[in-house]
Amino acid sequence: KTAAIVGCPFRCPRVGVDQGPIHLVEAGLVDQLTELGWKVNFDGHHQFEEVNVAADPPIGKLKNPRLVSKVTEAVAKVVGGHAKKGELPVTLGGDHSLAMGTISGTLDAHPDACVIWIDAHADINTAETTDSGNIHGMPVSFLLGLGSPVPEFSWVKPALKPERLVYIGLRDIDAGEKRILKENNIKAFSMHEVDKYGIGRVVEMALDHVNPKRAYPIHLSFDVDALDPSVAPSTGTPVRGGLTFREGHYICEAIWETGLLVALDLMEVNPSLADAASVQQTVTVGCSLVRAALGKQLVRR
């Protein structure tokens, strides 16, 4: 089995190179996965600087729309390419807007895939509902084809169905997003449900919802801000009251245990925001989550 590491050092807002993916690889992720028995392809980080757009003024409230569109379209091609070769793309971010690309790529190769989105946020704002204009708060709405179309993102096919999406870890949802989740009957397990039922039951209910017969491939999109800031401090939009280290790992282990994982995103590791110790801690936890999702803890598979 081959894992393809797709390094995407892309940050938004304050667009620039996000060193997170570079730190994760420098922390030895390639060797760590090789030790797990994976053949690892890593063709270097995708330098998105060359994706230059002359001028990129906001469109409505959307910030850096043309750059984000070009970068995410490039990621869709890379991830889809690896998936079609039967490899497991492990995309390291970098901004969660990149999931527009990774999930488009996955759905191109696995049209029946379901998406398990681990996040403090729903990332489902449309051009109309966003308050920040930051596209990392919007990828899911584009993937579902919600809201008025934005021409710059016409390449994004609405290939994701609401019944194939489930959230775990939500605790900071905007008013517009609450409406969208309700109107589209999207299943979401917030931190309240995690407390109420425990992570084991929540993961089981989430899988029963999007993958009742365990027949669909799984794309796991993990935003490290789903974890409590005491566990993963170096991230762009931290929110208190998050998942513990073990709850985060349990999700990854349980999804690996299904044998259905076809793509993983490890997003929003942003080392430019914290002191060296906090950065190191966040990078170490990020690498550990990737190992857990690729079979580290489980002996029998």
Ligand SMILES: N[C@](CCCC[B-](O)(O)O)(CCN1CCC(O)CC1)C(=O)O
């Ligand atoms: N929903 C937010 C955060 C998105 C986080 C993206 B990530 O990938 O990290 O999940 C929050 C918008 N808003 C910011 C100001 C606050 O007072 C209220 C929430 C938005 O910017 O749309």
Ligand SMILES: [Mn+2]
């Ligand atoms: Mn971001």
Ligand SMILES: [Mn+2]
């Ligand atoms: Mn996110």
Ligand SMILES: [Mn+2]
């Ligand atoms: Mn988030």
